[in-house]
Amino acid sequence: xxxxxxxxxxxxxxxxxxxxxxxxxxxxxxxxxxxxxxxxxxxxxxxxxxxxxxxxxxxxxxxxxxxxxxxxxxxxxxxxxxxxxxxxxxxxxxxxxxxxxxxxxxxxxxxxxxxxxxxxxxxxxxxxxxxxxxxxxxxxxxxxxxxxxxxxxxxxxxxxxxxxxxxxxxxxxxxxxxxxxxxxxxxxxxxxxxxxxxxxxxxxxxxxxxxxxxxxxxxxxxxxxxxxxxxxxxxxxxxxxxxxxxxxxxxxxxxxxxxxxxxxxxxxxxxxxxxxxxxxxxxxxxxxxxxxxxxxxxxxxxxxxxxxxxxxxxxxxxxxxxx
Amino acid sequence: xxxxxxxxxxxxxxxxxxxxxxxxxxxxxxxxxxxxxxxxxxxxxxxxxxxxxxxxxxxxxxxxxxxxxxxxxxxxxxxxxxxxxxxxxxxxxxxxxxxxxxxxxxxxxxxxxxxxxxxxxxxxxxxxxxxxxxxxxxxxxxxxxxxxxxxxxxxxxxxxxxxxxxxxxxxxxxxxxxxxxxxxxxxxxxxxxxxxxxxxxxxxxxxxxxxxxxxxxxxxxxxxxxxxxxxxxxxxxxxxxxxxxxxxxxxxxxxxxxxxxxxxxxxxxxxxxxxxxxxxxxxxxxxxxx
Numbered sequence: 001x002x003x004x005x006x007x008x009x010x011x012x013x014x015x016x017x018x019x020x021x022x023x024x025x026x027x028x029x030x031x032x033x034x035x036x037x038x039x040x041x042x043x044x045x046x047x048x049x050x051x052x053x054x055x056x057x058x059x060x061x062x063x064x065x066x067x068x069x070x071x072x073x074x075x076x077x078x079x080x081x082x083x084x085x086x087x088x089x090x091x092x093x094x095x096x097x098x099x100x101x102x103x104x105x106x107x108x109x110x111x112x113x114x115x116x117x118x119x120x121x122x123x124x125x126x127x128x129x130x131x132x133x134x135x136x137x138x139x140x141x142x143x144x145x146x147x148x149x150x151x152x153x154x155x156x157x158x159x160x161x162x163x164x165x166x167x168x169x170x171x172x173x174x175x176x177x178x179x180x181x182x183x184x185x186x187x188x189x190x191x192x193x194x195x196x197x198x199x200x201x202x203x204x205x206x207x208x209x210x211x212x213x214x215x216x217x218x219x220x221x222x223x224x225x226x227x228x229x230x231x232x233x234x235x236x237x238x239x240x241x242x243x244x245x246x247x248x249x250x251x252x253x254x255x256x257x258x259x260x261x262x263x264x265x266x267x268x269x270x271x272x273x274x275x276x277x278x279x280x281x282x283x284x285x286x287x288x289x290x291x292x293x294x295x296x297x298x299x300x301x302x303x304x305x306x307x308x309x310x311x312x313x314x315x316x317x318x319x320x321x322x323x
Numbered sequence: 324x325x326x327x328x329x330x331x332x333x334x335x336x337x338x339x340x341x342x343x344x345x346x347x348x349x350x351x352x353x354x355x356x357x358x359x360x361x362x363x364x365x366x367x368x369x370x371x372x373x374x375x376x377x378x379x380x381x382x383x384x385x386x387x388x389x390x391x392x393x394x395x396x397x398x399x400x401x402x403x404x405x406x407x408x409x410x411x412x413x414x415x416x417x418x419x420x421x422x423x424x425x426x427x428x429x430x431x432x433x434x435x436x437x438x439x440x441x442x443x444x445x446x447x448x449x450x451x452x453x454x455x456x457x458x459x460x461x462x463x464x465x466x467x468x469x470x471x472x473x474x475x476x477x478x479x480x481x482x483x484x485x486x487x488x489x490x491x492x493x494x495x496x497x498x499x500x501x502x503x504x505x506x507x508x509x510x511x512x513x514x515x516x517x518x519x520x521x522x523x524x525x526x527x528x529x530x531x532x533x534x535x536x537x538x539x540x541x542x543x544x545x546x547x548x549x550x551x552x553x554x555x556x557x558x559x560x561x562x563x564x565x566x567x568x569x570x571x572x573x574x575x576x577x578x579x580x581x582x583x584x585x586x587x588x589x590x591x592x593x594x595x596x597x598x599x600x601x602x603x604x605x606x607x608x609x610x611x612x613x
Contacts, residue, residue: 053442074453093458143344150337171571176355199347279440294441
């Protein structure tokens with residue numbers, strides 16, 4: 001720190017020195033504009049890379065079934081291509097068309113009104129995700145308070161265990177989890193996914209980081225005023241942790257809306273499965289509605305992301321602070 | 324610090340707040356974890372005859388497991404450094420005063436929130452033998468590549484992994500970059516340092532804690548690429564992207580709990596070891612930076 005200030009002082013002692021000026025005009029004008037163009041070009045290319053799957057799904061969701069068929073038949077028609085030895089010569093490739101020839105809501109009509117399956121799956125995703133988001137947020141807020149603001153025996157060891165569990169892939173505890181769910185009679189039941197979801201340790205980790213930033217003096221002051229631990233929790237910790245809690249809620253939402261592994265194992269009934277699995281199984285013939293289904297599926301997360309973007313950034317940033 | 328009468332209360336209090344979490348943690352994570360370890364040491368969960376490390380020894384002879392292990396290892400070794408380099412690069416691009424900075428940041432993080440399942444179709448149509456990528460390759464006069472059915476499938480999964488993960492790590496790096504005091508750079512310039520020296524002597528050094536964390540996150544997320552692999556390529560994908568999680572899932576469906584649990588513990592042990600080691604090294608380096 002002291003070292004740094006010395007350096008700063010040094011800067012102030014030599015105002016507008018020659019060195020300083022020459023540094024400002026680092027490089028000639030032309031090389032400067034070249035780097036700038038390169039810079040912007042890179043950013044634009046990255047934007048295209050990150051957004052094209054998203055934009056494509058969206059715009060293609062307004063295409064008619066015929067147009068989808070024309071664009072994607074080369075990919076869909078597996079039976080033809082695998083028997084056709086001369087695929088190279090047939091010259092039929094899938095095409096990404098970003099702009100529909102004719103905008104139609106037919107896909108949405110099919111997905112939302114004509115076929116009920118999609119809506120059922122959509123609600124399955126909601127039924128699975130919402131309890132986990134609410135549950136994990138509440139449970140984690142309570143536990144994080146204990147880890148962040150109390151000293152007790154075994155605290156560090158316990159927290160270490162929480163972190164280890166947080167890092168484990170789902171498959172590690174698959175079998176025993178499955179057997180426990182079986183013992184509790186939860187197989188093929190959403191609760192077999194919701195319970196482990198609620199007690200996931202990521203939330204505790206994230207909120208502990210956040211709550212540690214709340215100065216102890218606030219708590220001490222409240223204590224002097226005669227507030228108990230519960231009052232401190234409700235009147236100080238929770239209000240001051242609002243943005244951390246929001247960050248957690250959105251991260252948990254994203255993660256669970258996207259779940260694949262758990263329903264794959266715990267929900268063997270195809271008609272209980274959430275959208276994520278349904279979309280991966282959409283039959284070749286149904287490509288015409290797949291894009292509308294995909295677009296509808298990503299809408300809730302995308303909207304909540306755009307609405308609470310700053311919280312999400314905060315959540316990510318927090319996850320990177322050392323505990 | 325806590326004095327007098329409150330001491331006793333204070334010993335109980337944290338456990339009250341911790342209670343719900345701890346109960347669920349014990350039942351749904353700790354107990355399964357311990358039981359899982361026990362299963363990996365017995366001949367079958369029903370009879371429960373202790374066989375020591377037999378299951379592990381058998382596992383190491385199993386060709387599918389070895390294939391899955393080497394694939395997972397190869398994938399991690401390739402994707403982690405690449406993800407780190409690219410997300411640092413992106414963060415550096417955005418760590419300047421440019422117009423639309425926040426917009427770019429939002430765009431780059433978007434893949435993180437997009438459910439994999441909703442873009443699977445696009446990836447499939449892109450990488451298929453008759454897909455969009457091959458139409459480009461074909462147009463340039465080269466031979467088509469069967470991206471999903473040959474060893475090239477590794478590249479597919481790599482691209483999908485990078486697409487999803489660069490944003491998260493970029494945000495971490497951006498936060499780290501913004502924590503480096505501007506004065507360091509000013510001082511270095513006065514001492515005549517060039518851009519490269521600045522980057523290697525200041526930026527990289529002071530990013531060390533962030534870098535370690537990004538490293539851990541990248542490893543953990545490299546194991547999560549199973550989601551993408553499964554959705555794009557199914558239960559039994561091309562051999563080179565048959566991951567440990569495929570193996571475990573398939574062992575589960577085959578009811579071979581011994582192989583599954585011992586494979587799970589090989590993986591768990593590896594993760595714990597890596598994380599533990601990293602945090603020790605990181606602590607040492609952080610101390611040196613001060």
